[in-house]
Amino acid sequence: MSTQHLPEHPDFLWRNPEPKSSYDAVIVGGGGHGLATAYFLAKNHGMTNIAVLEKGWLAGGNMARNTTIIRSNYLWDESAAIYEHALKLWEILPEELEYDFLFSQRGVMNLAHTLGDVRESIRRVGANKLNGVDAEWLDPQQVKELCPILNIRDNIRYPVMGATYQPRAGIAKHDHVAWAFARKCDEMGVDIIQNCEVTGFLKDGDRVVGVKTNRGTINTEKVGLCAAGHSSVLAEMAGFQLPIQSHPLQALVSELHEPVHPTVVMSNHVHVYVSQAHKGELVMGAGVDSYNGYGQRGSFHVIEQQMAAAVELFPIFARAHVLRTWGGIVDTTLDASPIVGLTPVENMFVNCGWGTGGFKGTPAAGMTFAHTIATGTPHRLNKPFSLERFETGALIDEHGAAAVAH
Amino acid sequence: MLLIPCPNCGPRDETEFHYGGQAHVPYPENPNELTDTEWSRYLFYRENPKGIFAERWVHSTGCRQWFNMLRDTVSYDIQAVYPMGTRRPDLAADPAVEAGTASTAADSTTTGTAAPSLSATSLAASPTRTAPEGATK
Numbered sequence: 001m002s003t004q005h006l007p008e009h010p011d012f013l014w015r016n017p018e019p020k021s022s023y024d025a026v027i028v029g030g031g032g033h034g035l036a037t038a039y040f041l042a043k044n045h046g047m048t049n050i051a052v053l054e055k056g057w058l059a060g061g062n063m064a065r066n067t068t069i070i071r072s073n074y075l076w077d078e079s080a081a082i083y084e085h086a087l088k089l090w091e092i093l094p095e096e097l098e099y100d101f102l103f104s105q106r107g108v109m110n111l112a113h114t115l116g117d118v119r120e121s122i123r124r125v126g127a128n129k130l131n132g133v134d135a136e137w138l139d140p141q142q143v144k145e146l147c148p149i150l151n152i153r154d155n156i157r158y159p160v161m162g163a164t165y166q167p168r169a170g171i172a173k174h175d176h177v178a179w180a181f182a183r184k185c186d187e188m189g190v191d192i193i194q195n196c197e198v199t200g201f202l203k204d205g206d207r208v209v210g211v212k213t214n215r216g217t218i219n220t221e222k223v224g225l226c227a228a229g230h231s232s233v234l235a236e237m238a239g240f241q242l243p244i245q246s247h248p249l250q251a252l253v254s255e256l257h258e259p260v261h262p263t264v265v266m267s268n269h270v271h272v273y274v275s276q277a278h279k280g281e282l283v284m285g286a287g288v289d290s291y292n293g294y295g296q297r298g299s300f301h302v303i304e305q306q307m308a309a310a311v312e313l314f315p316i317f318a319r320a321h322v323l324r325t326w327g328g329i330v331d332t333t334l335d336a337s338p339i340v341g342l343t344p345v346e347n348m349f350v351n352c353g354w355g356t357g358g359f360k361g362t363p364a365a366g367m368t369f370a371h372t373i374a375t376g377t378p379h380r381l382n383k384p385f386s387l388e389r390f391e392t393g394a395l396i397d398e399h400g401a402a403a404v405a406h
Numbered sequence: 407m408l409l410i411p412c413p414n415c416g417p418r419d420e421t422e423f424h425y426g427g428q429a430h431v432p433y434p435e436n437p438n439e440l441t442d443t444e445w446s447r448y449l450f451y452r453e454n455p456k457g458i459f460a461e462r463w464v465h466s467t468g469c470r471q472w473f474n475m476l477r478d479t480v481s482y483d484i485q486a487v488y489p490m491g492t493r494r495p496d497l498a499a500d501p502a503v504e505a506g507t508a509s510t511a512a513d514s515t516t517t518g519t520a521a522p523s524l525s526a527t528s529l530a531a532s533p534t535r536t537a538p539e540g541a542t543k
Contacts, residue, residue, distance in 0.1 A: 232454035243450040245427070246479075290425035291408070294456045294480045299407040301421050334450050391446040 006173070006278065007100060013179050014058075014186035019193050022219035023051045025373055026211050028198050028234060029226035030054025031063040032174070032359060033351055035181035036366020037224055037373070038190045044367070045374035048189035051220075053213060055197035059178030062228050065296075065328035066359040067251050067273060067285040069264055071108045071169035073128050073135055078384035078396050079337060080131035085381055086364035087168060093363060099180035101173045102278055106263050108169035109143065111313075113158035113269040121164045128166075136165045147263050149314050156312045158270050171264060171275050174359060181366075201238045207346040208238065223348045224373045226365075229294065229329025231352035240344040242352060243390050244331045247288040248298035249356055250306075252325040256280035260316065270309035282320060284310055288330060288356060297327040330356050335389075337396040340369055340382040349373050350387070413487050414469040426462030428452040429474040430494060456480060460494045 025041060027034045030052045041047040054060075070090055072083035094100050112118045121137065128135035140152040143163045152160045182192055193215070202210030202217065210219040227234050229246045257280050266273035273285045286306035289298040303325055311318045332355040333339060339353035351369040354361055368379035378386060389395055408420040434440055434448055453459070459479050464472045476485040476497065486495050 230456070233456050241451055242454075243446075243452075245452060245454050246456075291477070292427075292454060292459055292461070292479050293482065295482055299420055301407050301419075390450045391442045 006102070007176065013183035014192050016194060017191045019051060019053075019196060019213065019215050019218055020191065021216075022210075023049055023191070024220070025050040025222040025224065026218060026220040027052045027224045027226055028211070029061075029228065029230075030058045030182075030192060030194065031061050031226065031228065032059060032178055032181070032362040033228070033354070033365045033369070034224075034226035035059070035178055035185060035192075036362050037226055037351065037369045038185045038192075038366075039181045039188075040367045040370035041374060042185060042188040042190055044370060047374060051191040051193055051218065052185065053196045053198060053211070053218075054192070054194045057194050058182055058192060059175060062328040062330065062358060063174055063178050065249075065251065065326055066174060067275065067283050068171045068174045068277075068359060069108060069169070069266070069273065069275065069285075069357075070103070070172060070360040071166050071264075072133050072360070073108070073110070073124060073164060073166045073169070074133075074398055075124050075127050076396050076398060077131060079398050080128065080133050082364050082368070082381045082385070083361060084131065084133050085367075086361050089363035089367065090172065090360075091168075093177075093180070097180040097184050099176065099183065101176035101180050103170065103172040104278070105168050105170040106275075107146070107165060107167045108264040108266060109138070109147065109163040109165050111143070111163045111265065111267040111269070112161045113267065114161070117269055118161050121162065125164050128164075134166055134168050136167070138163045138165050147261065147265055149260055149316055150265065151313055151315050158312075160313070163265075169264065171277075173278065177362065198234060198237070201345075201348070203239070203345065205346075206344070208348040221347060222373055224369060225343075225348070225350045225352065226369070228352060228354065228358060229331050231331050231350065235343070235350070238343070238345050238348055242339065242350065242387070243333055244339075244353055245292055246294055246329050247291070247332055248293040248295060248327040249286070249288045249330045250298040250302055250325060250327045251283065251285045252303060252306075253277070253281035253283050253323050254317070254320040255323045257282065257320065261314075265313070267309065267313065270312065272306045272309040272313070274310060274314065281323065282317065288332065289327075294329055295327070296329055330354075330358075332356070335395040336398040338365070338385050339387055340365065341372055341378050341386040342376075343387065347376075353385075408482060408484070410463060410465075410475070411484065411487055412465045412468055412471075413473050413489070414471055415465060418465065418468060422465060422467040423463045424466045426464060426472065429460040429462045429490075458485060458497065462490070 027038050034052050038052045072087040074080050074083050112121045125135040125137045140160050144152045197214045200212035208223050225234050232244050235242045261276035264275040271287050275283050277283050286302050331352050333353040340351045343350050368382040371379040409417050411417045472490050475487050
C-alpha cells in the first residue's frame, strides 16, 4: 500500500529507432499484449529482427486505462488453463524481467448478491479447484473479516450473500509492466516504433508480405495483430472480418487516501469493481457502454450507476472525491472469450477479443501468441480460442465469470 | 450521455433507450440452406466501423418504438434517424441530409412502406465533427 515506494522513473528504457525496410515479423500494437508477444518471440523463439508498431505512444491505450486486476478464476477449462498460466507467469515475471512492477497478490473477491449468484459462485469455486486454481467460498462474515469496509448488512437493495475468493489474485502497476517488457524487448534487439500508424497491408495473393505505415512501407514475413479495440479496423484493411464489437469501457479513481481497502472486490450484480492502488487512489471500474464506440469516452450515467453501487457496498466512499474518469475501447466477442490464432490471411495472426479483461491475460497472450506467430500453428493453450469456434459452435461462454466485471 | 432524437417523442436522454446493435441484418431467407460459415456470419459477425454506423435503438421508456440511426462511432455525432424497414440514407448523396435541413418530405431512400411521420431526418447541424449538445465529451 502507500508504505511501499514506487520505482523511480528511469531515463530511457528503450531506443526510439527509425523503422527498417524489413523485419522477420511485425507486431501491430504497442500495448501490453503486443510487447509481451515481442518479448516471448525474442526470448522463446530467438526472433529478434522484429518490430512493434504503435500508432500513439507505448502502452497508451487500454494498457494505461485498465483497472489492473489479475485473476484466473474462470469457469471453463479452456479459460482456466490460459488465465491460470498467465497468473503463474505474473508470479515469476518481476524476477525474469528484473523489474518490480508491484505485483501484489492481495486476493480478489467476487461478491454474490442473489441466490443465482450464490449458485454460480459455488459452482465456479468447484470448477476452479478441479482446474488447480485456488478458490474459496466465503460467507458474509468471512467477507467482512477480509474487507472490513464492506457493508454486509441487509439494509441495501442487494445485500452481500457471500463471495468467491482467489487469494493468489491481485493487481500490478500496469505502466511499469509495459515498461518492463519494453526494456527487455529493446535489450534483445526488438525495434519499438512509436507514432507509427498502420495504414494498410501488402499482400501477395492471400499472403501478407508487408505493412504500409505513415512512416513508410515495411516488408515482413509475418504480421501479428494486437490492436484490441481497433482490431476490426486492421482486419478490414487486411481483407477479413472479426466477430468483434468495440465498446467504450470506463473507469475512475478517487483522490489519494490512507490504506482502507486491503483486497480487490468485484461485484457483477451491482456492477462495480474496486481496489486501492499502491499510491492510495481508489480505483473503480464500470461496465461497458451499450453502444459501439471508438471515442475512448462513455456516457455519464454508466459512471453514476457504478458510483451508486460502490457507495452502497462501501459506505465510507460517500465522502471520497472523484479525481478523474476515463474510457478505453474494448474489443468484445459474443462469448466473452478472446480470439487468438490464425486468420484467413496467410502469415497474418490475430490476438484480440480480450474485451474488458485483457490486462490479466497479458503474459499468457504474449507467450502463446508468440508461439503461434513463430511456428504458424496454435499453441496448446490458445487453440480453443481460434476464430473457427464461431463456425464450429465450440464457444467458450464466460459471460458468468467474465462478461461484466474485470 | 447521448441526447437521442426519438422520431416520435423528440430529443430524450440516452437512459430512456436501449441499444439494438447493427441495423439492416435480415434473418436469412432459407436458414436450412446456409453453410456453417454463412450461418456464423449471420449469428456472430456484425460490422464494427470506426465512423458512421447504422444501428437500431428502441425508446423503451417512451413510445416503445424501434428506429434506425446513423451515428459516428468516434465523435458520437448522430447524423440521421430513419424508420425501421427503410434503406439507409446516403449522407453524401442526399444534399438535404448533408446540409442539415430536416427533411419532411418522403425521403427518396425510403421504400414507401414506413409511416409518413417517420421520414429520415437529418441531425447534422454542421459539417464539423464536434459532439452534439448533450453528448458525452
